[in-house]
Amino acid sequence: MEAEKTVKSRGIRKTKVGIVLRDRMDKTVVVQVERVVQHPVYKKFTKRRTTYKAHDENNEYHTGDKVEIVETRPLSKEKCWRVSRLIERPVVR
Incomplete structure (x- = not known):
């Protein structure tokens, strides 16, 4: 029998x-996420x-950029x- 390798999944x-609101910190940006909520x-x-x-x-994102962030x-x-x-x-105008 061949040993099966188990791959550990990180999940979704x-x-x-x-x-991006601010990019003044080293290796960090502040991102504002907007969502729509209905009053109950x-x-x-x-x-x-x-x-x-x-x-x-790499400090490559700047103020005004639209970005996708993932949980880590x-x-x-x-x-x-x-x-x-x-x-x-x-x-840029």
Whole structure:
């Protein structure tokens, strides 16, 4: 019999899309994610914003960039997200 290799899967990670607010820290960007929530009684839709600190290894993302972040292991006290890809850069006028 041939020994089977067991591959440990990391599972499905959460992803979010947001806009970079600040890039002043080394290897870290602050990303603002906007979501729409419906009021439980009045049924009105409102926008909610949350900011996340995300890891940016090469300091390649700047303010205004639209990026996708994925959940990762805790990298510091407040940082447990990582920038996975750039979606679009803002148009410079």
